[in-house]
Amino acid sequence: MAITKYESYYSKILSQLVSIRNENDYSTDSMAFIHWYLSRYYKSSEQEIAESILDGSGDLGIDAVLLDEGNQSLTVMQFRLPSKVESIGEEIDQGSILKTWNGFKTLVSNEIPYTGDNVRFKEIKEQLKNMFITKFRIIFISYNKGVIANRDIIDNNAEAFRRDTGSELEVICQNKDAICNIYEGLNRKNNIKIKLKYKQMQSAYNVRARNIDSHVGFVNGVDLVNAISDQISTVFDENIRLYEFGSSVNNGINRTATSTDQADMFYFYNNGVVFICDKATNSPASSEIELEGASVVNGCQTLNVLYNASQKNKLSRDVCLLVRVIVIADYSERMKITEYLNSQTPIRDSYFVANHSIIRDLQRDLFSKGYFLERQINEYKFMAMHGETINEENVLQLEKVIQYYVGYWINKDASVAKRGKNALFDKNKIEELLSNINADKVIESVSVYNEISEVLTLYRKTRRKKEKADFANYMNILPQIVLDHLDEFRYLNTGDIIILNAFANLKLKYAKMNLNNMDHKEVIRDAIMIVREIMMQEGEGNTSLLTKNASVFNKIQSKIESLSSKYSYTLD
Numbered sequence: 001m002a003i004t005k006y007e008s009y010y011s012k013i014l015s016q017l018v019s020i021r022n023e024n025d026y027s028t029d030s031m032a033f034i035h036w037y038l039s040r041y042y043k044s045s046e047q048e049i050a051e052s053i054l055d056g057s058g059d060l061g062i063d064a065v066l067l068d069e070g071n072q073s074l075t076v077m078q079f080r081l082p083s084k085v086e087s088i089g090e091e092i093d094q095g096s097i098l099k100t101w102n103g104f105k106t107l108v109s110n111e112i113p114y115t116g117d118n119v120r121f122k123e124i125k126e127q128l129k130n131m132f133i134t135k136f137r138i139i140f141i142s143y144n145k146g147v148i149a150n151r152d153i154i155d156n157n158a159e160a161f162r163r164d165t166g167s168e169l170e171v172i173c174q175n176k177d178a179i180c181n182i183y184e185g186l187n188r189k190n191n192i193k194i195k196l197k198y199k200q201m202q203s204a205y206n207v208r209a210r211n212i213d214s215h216v217g218f219v220n221g222v223d224l225v226n227a228i229s230d231q232i233s234t235v236f237d238e239n240i241r242l243y244e245f246g247s248s249v250n251n252g253i254n255r256t257a258t259s260t261d262q263a264d265m266f267y268f269y270n271n272g273v274v275f276i277c278d279k280a281t282n283s284p285a286s287s288e289i290e291l292e293g294a295s296v297v298n299g300c301q302t303l304n305v306l307y308n309a310s311q312k313n314k315l316s317r318d319v320c321l322l323v324r325v326i327v328i329a330d331y332s333e334r335m336k337i338t339e340y341l342n343s344q345t346p347i348r349d350s351y352f353v354a355n356h357s358i359i360r361d362l363q364r365d366l367f368s369k370g371y372f373l374e375r376q377i378n379e380y381k382f383m384a385m386h387g388e389t390i391n392e393e394n395v396l397q398l399e400k401v402i403q404y405y406v407g408y409w410i411n412k413d414a415s416v417a418k419r420g421k422n423a424l425f426d427k428n429k430i431e432e433l434l435s436n437i438n439a440d441k442v443i444e445s446v447s448v449y450n451e452i453s454e455v456l457t458l459y460r461k462t463r464r465k466k467e468k469a470d471f472a473n474y475m476n477i478l479p480q481i482v483l484d485h486l487d488e489f490r491y492l493n494t495g496d497i498i499i500l501n502a503f504a505n506l507k508l509k510y511a512k513m514n515l516n517n518m519d520h521k522e523v524i525r526d527a528i529m530i531v532r533e534i535m536m537q538e539g540e541g542n543t544s545l546l547t548k549n550a551s552v553f554n555k556i557q558s559k560i561e562s563l564s565s566k567y568s569y570t571l572d
Helices: 005-023 028-040 046-052 085-089 094-107 119-128 151-165 176-187 223-230 248-256 262-271 299-311 332-338 347-354 357-368 381-384 399-408 411-419 423-424 441-463 471-476 479-484 484-491 496-512 520-537 549-562
Strands: 062-066 073-080 135-142 168-174 193-197 200-203 215-218 275-279 277-285 288-292 295-299 320-327 372-374 395-397
Touching: 005 028, 005 085, 005 441, 028 073, 046 062, 046 441, 062 119, 062 399, 062 471, 073 094, 073 200, 073 295, 073 520, 094 119, 094 151, 135 151, 135 176, 135 288, 151 168, 168 295, 168 496, 176 496, 193 215, 193 223, 200 411, 215 277, 223 299, 223 320, 248 262, 248 299, 248 479, 262 320, 275 288, 288 320, 332 347, 347 381, 357 441, 399 411, 399 441, 399 496, 411 423, 411 496, 411 549, 441 471, 441 520, 471 479, 471 520, 479 484, 496 520, 496 549, 520 549
Parallel strands: 073 135, 135 168, 275 320, 372 395
Antiparallel strands: 062 073, 193 288, 200 215, 215 320, 275 295, 277 288
């Protein structure tokens, strides 16, 4: 029997899970699969993954949660990884679907109590009581056939939730095809081939000196979706922005594309889609054009909305739109075209910051010290594609750089760095916030954060396997004593920034005491114990909320400032 790509990719993904499982002491391949997906698909950091995963029993069918306070959105995920290759041909069973649905309703409803023992589930449920969340998503991710026979269960429950709450809810089912597309997107060159059926298509503007050609046409929306649906996850490889869920523009596109009386006006309301490719072959007789090495470089939002509407059988056949095809082999020019065409979706403040002279100067200074600051989404990928030699380990993401910098160097805004990252990109505040930023400060804050993150991982390993003594050894405390006080360190699950800030203040305080020979390990230990002390004073509250609380940050800063000698601690 021939091996299909599903079986081949299943084996390759499993081999990648081995290292993930060993590095994080996950008990199962399924846990490692969640980690793999979040890191590959969402580009989540180790800390973000740790905060997202609902580790342990009592999760009510919810394996991971993504909470975006800035966008007022909540995403819950259920993962299914077959234990054997023969199960790839199965579907997600009805029981698993209903379990996740009931778990979702328990999580978001004040009227349904949670009686389980999953600490992270309790924390998120409590956290939601103090947040304004209006947009919800449920994603079923499975390396099998996904949801087919039981789709009605999902649709009926989703409609009931929308009707009863008036909130937005999107349910996404990603099966083995979607997972394979993710894997391909990580490992392939841009060799996508698309055969696009059109209503009209003609040769347009060309620049022979630069070997650039173009076509302009009129394409039915359903035909366009059918042409790219098998490659939906990889067709945007060269686009600098991916789909932005919940934007007002995308909601408007969807309303027009699915309406009964406005769909025929879609062409006039929408800017259309731009493909860039290595080669285009037009067949007027069959009204088809074949694109080789193709990528959508503008219209990502439009195409994703049409695709999602089609998946729900709501895309109107009356939808037609403008399609431009740019044929160019020079990848440096392709990148420029990609960047310049990115204009349909409103620009977020983070994009504004990315183009600020402060950030441009910072990128240059960091580069001179061996680091690459990724100002634009996927910039590193573009640079690597075009021949730049960049050490992937030294690639820094802009949002994380600013988050760590503020958390480390700016006390009054340190809690914001954890609580509401979007506020860090306020264009009216950026000059003040980053007025003293430089490459050395960024490198220090990122380096210390990574050290702290490793310690937090050691703690989580101890919670998963009580015999693990790495955290106790790091803290220089007997393992059994650590186990006896393990819950007192529960804040470490979300305490990355608050410890980072405590470390920075401790380092400064110790320098004033002429304690300049202390290594980072010792200062991190002291920071962890000081934060623990303040957390215990706060009582049995939600540690996830406390690690974002400005008042708690202030108390820790005051505690450190009041020290008259090196901080000392003991655990009984």
